Amino acid sequence: MTVEIAGAAPGFVSITFPHDWAVVEALLKHPACSQDPATASWLLPSNQQNLDQLLGLLYRTGRFTAPPPEATIPAPAEPAASRALAPRPRLARPPAELEPLFVDARPARASGPSPATEDLVRRLREALEARHYSPRTQEAYATWLLRFEAFHRDAPPSRLGQAGINAFLSHLATDYEVSASTQNQALAALLFLYRNVLELPLGDLAEVIRAKKPLRLPVVLSREEVRVVLSHLKGDKQLAASLMYGTGMRLAECLNLRVQDIDFNRSSITVRSGKGAKDRVTMLPATLKAPLKEQLARVKTIHDLDLSEGWGGAPLPGSLDRKYPKASKEWNWQWVFPQERRWKDPQSGAQGRFHMDESILQRAVYEAVLASGISKRASCHTFRHSFATHLLESGYDIRTVQELLGHSDVKTTMVYTHVLNRGPSGVRSPMDGLL
Numbered sequence: 117m118t119v120e121i122a123g124a125a126p127g128f129v130s131i132t133f134p135h136d137w138a139v140v141e142a143l144l145k146h147p148a149c150s151q152d153p154a155t156a157s158w159l160l161p162s163n164q165q166n167l168d169q170l171l172g173l174l175y176r177t178g179r180f181t182a183p184p185p186e187a188t189i190p191a192p193a194e195p196a197a198s199r200a201l202a203p204r205p206r207l208a209r210p211p212a213e214l215e216p217l218f219v220d221a222r223p224a225r226a227s228g229p230s231p232a233t234e235d236l237v238r239r240l241r242e243a244l245e246a247r248h249y250s251p252r253t254q255e256a257y258a259t260w261l262l263r264f265e266a267f268h269r270d271a272p273p274s275r276l277g278q279a280g281i282n283a284f285l286s287h288l289a290t291d292y293e294v295s296a297s298t299q300n301q302a303l304a305a306l307l308f309l310y311r312n313v314l315e316l317p318l319g320d321l322a323e324v325i326r327a328k329k330p331l332r333l334p335v336v337l338s339r340e341e342v343r344v345v346l347s348h349l350k351g352d353k354q355l356a357a358s359l360m361y362g363t364g365m366r367l368a369e370c371l372n373l374r375v376q377d378i379d380f381n382r383s384s385i386t387v388r389s390g391k392g393a394k395d396r397v398t399m400l401p402a403t404l405k406a407p408l409k410e411q412l413a414r415v416k417t418i419h420d421l422d423l424s425e426g427w428g429g430a431p432l433p434g435s436l437d438r439k440y441p442k443a444s445k446e447w448n449w450q451w452v453f454p455q456e457r458r459w460k461d462p463q464s465g466a467q468g469r470f471h472m473d474e475s476i477l478q479r480a481v482y483e484a485v486l487a488s489g490i491s492k493r494a495s496c497h498t499f500r501h502s503f504a505t506h507l508l509e510s511g512y513d514i515r516t517v518q519e520l521l522g523h524s525d526v527k528t529t530m531v532y533t534h535v536l537n538r539g540p541s542g543v544r545s546p547m548d549g550l551l
Contacts, residue, residue, distance in 0.1 A: 119174060123162070130157040131170075137263060141292060142173040150479065232272070233265055236313070243312045248393065260305035273309060278318050281306050296329040333534055334501035335492050342502055345494065348484035352453055355407050356477055357484075359385075361499035362401035364521050366391065367478070371471045374430075375412060376448035380405060387522065389433065396522045411452065419450050422469065427458060429468040444468065504532045 119133040131149070133139050143149045146169060149160045160166050229237070237258050244254045261273075267284050268276060281303070288294045288302060303326065310316050337345065342361055349357055360370050369387050377386045383400045390396060400408075422428035429444035430451055436443060443449055451471040458467040478496055485494045492498075500521070507517050518529040 121167075121170075128159050129162045129167070130159060132157045138177040138292070139174065141294075142177050143170075145173055146170055151475070229262060229265075230270060233262070233270065236273070237261055239313050240309060244308070247312075250393070256301065257305040257308060260302045261309060264302075264306060273306075274314055274316060277310075277316070281318075300326065300329065331531075334505075334531065335494055335498050336505045337490070337492065337494055337498055337502045339506060341488070341490055341492070341494075342499070344488045345481070345484050345490065348487045349480055352411060352472070353477055353480040355404070355411055356453055356472070357481055357496070357499060358401075358404055358407075360496060361503055362404055363398045364500050364503040365398065366500060367474055367496040371451075371453055371474060371477065373452040374448070375415070375450050375452060378408065378412075378452065380409070390522050392522075392524065394522055394524075396519070398520050408452075415450060415452065415454060416447065418454065418469075419447065422458065422467075427467040429466070430454075431468065431470060501532070504529065508532055 119131065119139060121129055121131050123129055131143065143151075143158050146160070146166070148166055149158055149170065151158050160170060240258060240261055241254050244257060249257075264273065264280075264284050265271070267287055268280055271280075273280070284306070285299055285303060288299050294302075307318070310318055346354055346358055346361070356370055359365060359373075360367065363370075363385055365385075365387060369390050372388065373385070374388075377388060378400065379385070380400070383402065383405075384397050385400050387396050387398060419428055423445060430449050431437070432440075432444050432449060451469065453472040454469040455472055459470050460467050481494070481496050485492075504517050504521055507520070508514065514526060514529055514533065517532070518526050521529060523529045
């Protein structure tokens with residue numbers, strides 16, 4: 117395997133490589149590195165500090181030989197400030213004349229997964245789908261199965277058992293330094309595999325490694341910081357971020373909104389199939405009614421144009437597209453935040469629109485936080501944390517906040533009660549008494 121780094125759009129370099137989880141995890145640890153959805157490459161602002169940090173992360177994976185000492189990237193022509201806030205480039209194709217900087221030190225696998233592994237993955241997906249697990253969970257569990265077998269050199273999981281699970285979890289913690297939540301997700305995937313697919317007993321599971329998840333306070337923005345970040349967003353991205361802060365919706369819940377989910381008369385929004393496949397109702401902020409109506413008017417224009425060209429369908433959940441073949445073109449089923457270009461089914465050739473990709477809104481919020489000069493590591497989910505914290509600061513009871521957030525247990529909501537205590541801000545430091 118070869119990781120190749122080369123110049124891309126002005127101010128950026130592209131990183132391309134055959135898919136490998138160790139390399140992906142190394143790139144995810146770099147704060148400025150992101151994946152370009154238009155190509156298979158990753159993008160990084162072009163400066164020597166970023167390159168040195170990237171090479172160090174790749175080298176620490178243990179997959180590569182030492183990087184050549186003369187490997188440098190010329191500094192871009194534009195100033196550093198404009199480079200940090202530059203919009204994400206969308207490349208038409210991978211650049212030519214790529215210079216390899218790393219070569220995999222281990223022998224590559226001669227082929228992909230074996231037929232037995234592919235059959236096991238298929239059985240795992242079928243078991244997950246039969247129990248109505250979400251597509252994201254299905255993808256995550258299938259990925260953990262492949263990584264589990266690759267770690268054990270393609271040994272059948274039926275021969276590994278509890279000892280094999282512990283060895284894999286220890287490998288994740290020591291070699292990759294994954295978080296406790298990632299380690300527990302891998303454990304959940306393997307336990308599901310053994311219990312529901314292989315139907316093999318694992319004993320009392322007393323010796324299975326379970327990572328202790330640390331208790332961490334969420335990142336919360338002040339009201340003024342929220343106002344500044346939102347001011348650096350434009351158009352539908354500003355409206356989506358405002359909805360996440362004003363309603364406490366998650367990123368996926370916000371982008372999955374359809375026209376029929378918004379009730380202007382009752383000032384409410386129905387969140388469909390939220391986390392845990394649960395529906396709930398949250399408020400519609402009065403200040404967002406007018407911009408939301410303008411957004412729906414723009415979406416209606418786009419939808420009418422799509423219909424006039426013979427398309428105009430939106431994917432329906434579950435089997436509704438089979439029960440109601442014409443429903444996908446009805447106005448009430450359209451997305452509140454549709455994508456810019458129509459999506460084309462490679463098999464049928466039919467065209468429709470999906471909702472805005474999550475990475476687009478995430479990138480916009482990331483750049484808005486940079487432009488605002490806020491030093492906190494804020495993201496789209498920070499708006500949800502800020503929503504809950506500000507409600508508790510305003511005197512609303514925790515059960516109300518729990519219902520609005522969609523938490524099954526009030527203990528989950530209690531992480532935000534740190535704002536109810538005076539804490540450090542209510543104590544005068546003895547240092548101030550010396551002045």
